[in-house]
Amino acid sequence: MRVLIAEDDPVSRRIVEITLRNWKYDVVPVADGKAALEILNGENAPRLALLDWMMPLKDGPQVCREIRAEPAPRYTYIILLTTRSGKADIAEGLEAGADDYVIKPFEAIELKARLLAGSRIIELQDQLLEAQEELRHQATHDALTGVWNRAAILDKLEIELQRARRQTTPLTVMMADLDRFKTINDTYGHQAGDVVLRNVAQIMSGAVRVYDAVGRYGGEEFLIVAPGCDVLTAQTLSQRLHSHVGRIAQAANHPAASVTCSFGVVTTIDGNVDSDALIRAADDALYRAKTNGRDRIEVAAAAEAG
């Protein structure tokens, strides 16, 4: 763990530095409050700070106040080093935003314990942020395939549709459904079916353009949102998706390798349509692909997008 030490007295700074190095901390020493603030607000800043109270340019409490005034993604745990031991002084330091204080001259055993407490807080916060990030991922992604889940892909559609309307740009929506997927599950079991779904999701994610989004809309149904994609581009994109799913699934040499996919495609030229109508149009086109023999792409007439 890296610790910033701000102390103007060179001898005291050196003592703290050596003491902390002996305890296996990485030490970043500075001599005044301004330098401390610059480092703490900089990139890859130390998360633990040991600030002297009395320093030139900015004192310890002032550094605390300025750190706490800015919303930071990661918390800085601050310990004030002070010769002041009056209750009012200590209260002032804590109110300025310090987490703890150590009275000088400090006893090594006490400083060590307080640094340990600070490290624990930092580690707890990191774990919390990680868990939060994990939850956010789980809330927006499909657990089986890793692509966006239904709610998230519908959100994306809504956002991109608004953008298309605002900028008068085209937007394409594709509904892709694996053909006779039930047969795969019935013949080879659900685990084989899951593998196929994961493969197809991966293939689709790799075959779309970087700004396109792929989501699992239902069981074996995927929704693709392609912003800025006009009728011609939609043709290229859907053909690429269609052939990739066919080709790579075969190369997988799996019992379920013969999987094919049907596509329903709709494009709005200016976003002047609501998302329900777009989905309905893609669905209708998909239905036509199914009734026309599957393993094909059907494109909705512009009128269908309403």
Ligand SMILES: [Mg+2]
């Ligand atoms: Mg000082």
